[in-house]
Amino acid sequence: MRDRWSMVVLVAGRELRDRLGRPSYYVIAGLFVLLILAFGVGTRLAGSSAPGPVDVAVTGSDAGAMATSLRAAGRAADRTVHVHRSASIDAARQSFDDGDADILVDTDTRAMITADGIDETEVALVRQAWTVTALRANLADAGLDAAASARALQVQPLDVTSRTRPGGADVTAVVTGTLAAALLFISLQIFGGQILSGVVEEKSTAVVEVLLARIRADELLAGKVLGIGIAAIAQFTVLVAAGLVALVIAGTDMPGAIWTAVPMSLVWYLMGFAFYAMLFALAGALVSRQEDAPGAAAPVTTALIGAYALLFVIAASPDSTVARILSVVPPFAPILMPLRMAAGSAAIIEIVAALALLVTAIVAIWKFTARIYAQVLLRRGSRITWASVWAIARGADQP
C-alpha cells in the first residue's frame, strides 16, 4: 500500500544524497568556516595588539620634572612613554618635525603641540603628567619637602568595569544576532538557488513527467524541500558553531540571551528555509530553461534581500514599533526575529505569533505551489508570468 510519507522520504533522500555528493557543498561550508574564524582571530588581534609607545619631546626649565611625571603617568596607564629632552625649543621642533615625537611640550610657555590625528588618550596622558608636575612645583613652593609632596600626590586609581543597563540594547548581542541573520540570508540564497535550479532541471529534462506519473505534486515538493533543507541546516549548524568559536576566539563576552538564541536561530532557519524554498520552487516551475530562472525568481529574491536590508534598520532599534511589527510578518520574520531574540528584546507573545504566522504561511504556500506545480510542470516553452499564476490556481488558464 502506498504511503504518502514514504514517498516524501524517498524524494528527500535522493535530494539529500545529491547535495552531499557535490564537492561544492563542502567547499562553500569550508570557505565560510575559514572566513568566520578569520573574523574571530582578526577581532582578537585588533583588540589585543599593544598600543605603540608615546613619543613626547620636552623642553624648558621644568623638562626634567615633566619627564619624570610622564614616565610615571605612562606606568599608571600601562603605556610606554619615550621622552625626548631637547635643549631648546628649536631642537624640540626639529625632533617633532622629523617625526621622532608626536607631542611637543614647552614647560616655559606651557604650550603643547600635537600631531594631526593623535590618539586622545595620549593627549590626556600628557595633560595628567603636566598637572602632576605643576602640582609638585606648587607643593614645593608651599614648603613641602619632596617626600611629603610625593605622599600628597599618591592616588589609588579607580577600578573601572562596564555593565549593560537592564533593558538596554546589548551591542554584542545585536552584533551576534546580525551576523547570525547574515549567515541565514547567505544560506537561504545558496540553497534557495539550488531548489530553483533543481526544479528547472526536472522540468527541462522531463524528469517531472516521470515523477508525477508516480507521486503527487505536493509529495514531490515536500520531499524536495525537506531533503535540500536537511543539507542546508547541516551546513548552517556548522557555520553557527564556527560563529560561536569565533566569538570565543575574539574574546567577546557571550550575552546570556545567546544560549537560547542559537538553538532558536536553527528553528528560524528551518522555518525560513521552508518558506522561501516553496517560493523558489514555484518560481522554478514557471520556466523551462535555466537562463530564465533568475528572472522568474526575482520577486522571491527581492523579498529576501528586502528582509535582509531591514535587518540593519532593525539592528539600530530592535525595540521600536516598526521592528516589532515587521519581525512578526512571515517574509521578514525568519531573518528579523532571531536578531531581536539575540538582543533580548522580543516578547514571548511576539515570538509565538511570528512562528504561528510563519507555519500557517508555509502550509498555505506548500498547497498552493503544489497545485500550480501539477498544472504547469508539463508546459514547456516561454516563461509563465507571476500574474497568470492566480488564474492557473483557479483553473481558469489554459496553455
Added chain:
Amino acid sequence: MLRVGAITKNYASVRALDAVSFTVDRGEIVGFLGPNGAGKTTAMRAVMGLITTDEGRITWEGEPIGPAVRHRVGYLPAERGMYPRMKVRDQLRYYTRLSGLTGTAATEATEGWIERLELTEYASEEVQALSSGNQQRVQLAMALAATPDLLLLDEPFSGLDPVAVAALSDTLRGEAERGAAVLLSSHQLDLVASLCSSVVVVNHGRVVLTGGVTALRAASRTRILQVTFADDTEWRPDAVEVRRDGTTGYEVRLDEERDVRGLLDQAMDAGPVAAYSFRPPDLSEIFLSAIAAPEST
C-alpha cells in the same frame, strides 16, 4: 482492462482530444498510431492523470485511475525523463521505489532489468554519459521494473538499433503473456503490424480507425495486384491507375469487386509474366488512407 471513454481535452483554441475512446485488454498489445500532433501523447498523459480532461472517463478494471492504480502502470514518456548526473543503477532503483516497491524488492527488480536489458556495463555510470539508445533502454527499464499491470509506452522504439528493437519486441510480448495490457505508440508501422494485435489510429484528436490488424487488412475494400514481367514491358490496362516500379514491375490498386482475372489476362497479353501477387493492403497503407480520409462531421 484499460477503458478510455470519450475523453475530450480543449486547449485555448485547439481541441487536442475529441471524444477519444478505446480499450486495451490484459494480454493485448495495442498500437497507438497517428501523425505528429494527433493527440497520442495528450491521451497517454490523460490516462496517467498528468492532465485533467474536460469530459470523459478513464478506468482500469472498472475503477477510476487514482494514485494507487498509477503505481501499477509502467509509463514511458516520449521525452527522456532522467536525472543527467544520477547513476543508472541509482536512477532505476529510485523510480522503482517510487512505484511502491520496498527496498529489497526494488534492488532485485533493478538488478534483474539491468541484466535483461544488457545494461550491466553501464550500471555505475551517470545517465548523461550513455548513448541515446542506451538511455532509452534505461528509460524502458524504469517503466518495466515494477512489474506493471498496464504499460503505456510513448515511442518506445525511438533511438534503438534493430537488434535492440527485436529484443524489446520480445520483452513486450513476454509482458503481454504475463498478463499486462500494453499500449504503445510508434511511427514504425511494420513493427506495429508484427507486434500488435490491434491498433487505434488518431488524427486531429479523433479516433479515425480502430480494430485488429488482421481484421482491418481483411476488411479493407482495397486490394493490391503486383505484376512482374520477365522482360521490359509496356503495360497499360484499361480503366485503372498503374504505378510502375522499375522497367518490369507494376502495382495496381483496385476495389475488391474489380475483375482481377481480366486484368491478369491483359497483363499476359502485354508480355511474359514472371510473377504476380494479389493481397490486401498492409498496415502502413491502411494507416495512410485512414488519416487521408476527409474528416466526417
